[in-house]
Amino acid sequence: MAIVKDIGTQITDEDIIQMGKGINPNVGITRVRRFNRKMIINNGTVFTKTTTSVIILEGTELPKYFELFNNKIELQLYIPPVMQCNKCLRYGHVQVHCRGKFRCYKCGEYYEDEKACDGEARCIYCNLPHYATNNVLNTLGTLKYGKLWHTITYR
Secondary structure, three states: OEEEOOOOOOOOHHHHHHHOEEOOOOOOEEEEEEEEEEEEEOOEEEEEEEEEEEEEEOOOOOOOEEEEOOEEEEEEEOOOOOOEOOOOOOEOOOHHHOOOOOEOOOOOOEOOOOOOOOOOOOOOOOOOOOOOOOHHHHOOOOOOOHHHHHHHHOO
């Protein structure tokens, strides 16, 4: 997956798939997803298209550039945001798809009711005094899944 910037909003995703090609002719584009910007206008939410898109390419190597309408555009590696479940506090899925038990984000204990306790903050991964849902966990590195990454970044 790669990020492509500065593509006009009048160019559709289908245009990018059909007309875009890698510098290597064997690399094709399989899917495109344009980023949207959330704007609140008159107490209503409106999503507007941006000039940045994520493209999925065939193959395993990311080319440095690709061509769109005879323009050479630089590609950047796309690393998707980390997903952390708000129910079981594990990484890699979200609460809607969770089959685990509810775990308090403050103390890390399992509870039947889905309410946070009044206990001290205690991370389930490293036992340091911070929440397991701390935003620092999601911004420190690129490989953010699992206990090993968490332990390395907090020690």
